[in-house]
């Protein structure tokens with residue numbers, strides 16, 4: 033090994049220090065607040081003072097034993113986190129159903145059961161939505177592009193625009209279904225139409241943003257997580273009379289989930305010694 037004497041001494045001193053159990057504990061100790069601080073430091077463009085990314089349960093002073101990253105902290109995901117020995121769950125979407133995670137005041141049985149499970153098991157749940165979308169490039173989009181293998185098709189400055197070799201709308205839908213292992217997609221437009229340029233709007237983006245992407249020059253098709261059913265899909269339907277475009281609706285979870293796997297991979301080297309797992313929440317729908 034080609035290491036200098038000084039480096040060897042540093043390593044030896046560290047090994048000796050770690051041999052003392054107390055010191056080892058100090059070296060490994062990481063609090064929930066430390067994990068949140070990593071995101072504050074590394075994503076300064078995220079406004080952590082005005083955000084839904086707050087601690088929903090647990091305390092910032094809880095010591096982290098293991099971390100699970102997931103799209104939605106469902107009951108099943110929480111149970112799996114426990115099995116994995118994790119006590120901090122980082123979720124992209126709300127835990128208590130509304131965007132702000134306000135707790136119902138009417139003794140709701142579903143909320144009560146979930147809260148009891150979380151509190152009985154000492155789980156801290158932190159939401160990472162705004163921060164992760166503020167990573168540059170957007171952490172959710174980056175993870176999705178990775179899962180789709182579309183990095184080589186990204187075009188120009190806008191990470192959400194892709195130029196493909198010529199294919200049909202049906203071909204593109206089939207590729208997305210297979211790469212993301214999605215059970216069903218909904219499309220607007222002629223399945224046989226040729227598409228070359230696509231825009232990807234992950235999650236539940238606004239109608240204004242989805243229209244903006246459809247108006248990017250040359251865009252033939254928009255992929256999105258969800259959209260209101262009197263807005264984007266009707267605009268795309270009427271586009272047939274001007275310049276036909278296509279729409280592929282993936283479902284919210286399907287359109288973002290790989291971005292939280294990417295978060296686990298990003299976070300792991302930043303919390304060395306603490307296990308970081310990705311747990312898939314999966315599409316909540318079954319198709320009958």
Ligand SMILES: [Zn+2]
Pocket residue numbers: 124161165172234235236288
């Ligand atoms: Zn999102």
